[in-house]
Amino acid sequence: MENWLIAIIQGIVEGVTEFLPISSTGHLIVTGDLLKPDWSKAAGDTFEVVIQGGAILAVLVYYARDLLGQARVIGHDQPTQRLWAGVVAACLPALMLGVLFSSKIKEVLFRPTVVAWALIVGGILMYLIELRPRQARVRELKEIGVGKAFLIGAAQCLALLWPGFSRSASSILGGMLMGLDRPTATKFSFYLGIPTLGGAALVDFIRNRDVLGEIGMGSVAIGFITSFVVAYFAIGWLLQYVSKHDFKGFAIYRIIAGAVILALIATGVIHDTIRV
Numbered sequence: 001m002e003n004w005l006i007a008i009i010q011g012i013v014e015g016v017t018e019f020l021p022i023s024s025t026g027h028l029i030v031t032g033d034l035l036k037p038d039w040s041k042a043a044g045d046t047f048e049v050v051i052q053g054g055a056i057l058a059v060l061v062y063y064a065r066d067l068l069g070q071a072r073v074i075g076h077d078q079p080t081q082r083l084w085a086g087v088v089a090a091c092l093p094a095l096m097l098g099v100l101f102s103s104k105i106k107e108v109l110f111r112p113t114v115v116a117w118a119l120i121v122g123g124i125l126m127y128l129i130e131l132r133p134r135q136a137r138v139r140e141l142k143e144i145g146v147g148k149a150f151l152i153g154a155a156q157c158l159a160l161l162w163p164g165f166s167r168s169a170s171s172i173l174g175g176m177l178m179g180l181d182r183p184t185a186t187k188f189s190f191y192l193g194i195p196t197l198g199g200a201a202l203v204d205f206i207r208n209r210d211v212l213g214e215i216g217m218g219s220v221a222i223g224f225i226t227s228f229v230v231a232y233f234a235i236g237w238l239l240q241y242v243s244k245h246d247f248k249g250f251a252i253y254r255i256i257a258g259a260v261i262l263a264l265i266a267t268g269v270i271h272d273t274i275r276v
Contacts, residue, residue: 001037003215004216004218007222007223009035010031010032011051011223011226011230015227015232016234018052019055019231019234020168020238020250021122021168021169022168022254023159023163024168025166025167026118026119026164029112029115030270034269034270039214046209046212047212047215049208050224052197055228056193056198059190060194063191080142082144086144086148087191089150090150090156092153094160097160111273112265113261116259117258119255119257122169123251123252123253123254126169127255129176130246136180136184137180138184139183140184141187148179152171152175155177156171156196171188175189182243183243186242
């Protein structure tokens with residue numbers, strides 16, 4: 001398969017799954033195993049970082065007006081200061097765990113079976129949380145506070161420790177458990193992705209950009225643009241969806257997807273090898 005076509009497919013997968021609670025990492029691992037691109041692991045990892053940057057750019061563009069407004073007043077507006085102090089606090093657990101364990105996790109856990117069970121277990125937890133009676137107490141980003149934000153960031157670490165669980169799912173579910181309503185938990189997950197994913201993507205790209213020649217810069221650009229466009233519409237769709245629906249549909253999808261992956265592994269269509 002041509003590199004440009006693989007780039008489009010991976011860009012679509014990244015754009016759709018990065019902010020939906022269904023795991024972009026898990027879907028990219030499985031998609032990569034199915035497509036079997038003719039490039040090295042280092043080139044593939046860096047390519048995925050680049051197209052992840054496209055999804056983060058979509059967040060910045062989607063929320064450009066809000067972010068610019070906050071930048072103008074953050075020097076004197078306490079609610080805005082509290083919001084971004086919360087975003088920083090929420091990043092700390094993932095930053096610490098990433099520094100300590102990210103390499104070991106990639107060596108041991110980046111395999112389709114791990115992803116499949118993460119999807120299934122995450123789907124079951126999501127469904128159970130939605131069944132749990134609760135009263136949302138926080139309906140605005142600026143009401144979250146540093147303490148709740150830190151705990152949401154700690155919940156986000158589940159995705160780092162268990163590939164396939166989903167950063168979006170863990171942060172949204174963590175927010176809901178902290179008393180946020182679904183739209184606010186979802187929006188905070190988007191904001192949290194800006195420094196968490198954006199910073200990681202930028203550092204990884206700077207360190208490893210030289211290997212992208214294997215793929216071709218034209219194909220890389222195609223993947224980036226595809227991810228940006230698809231993610232932009234996925235953000236808008238998800239915000240509209242959660243304003244009227246719960247996450248049970250995503251939970252059911254995760255369980256079915258995990259079961260399908262296990263079946264494909266059992267039949268030999270997908271090889272259960274560590275992605276290193």
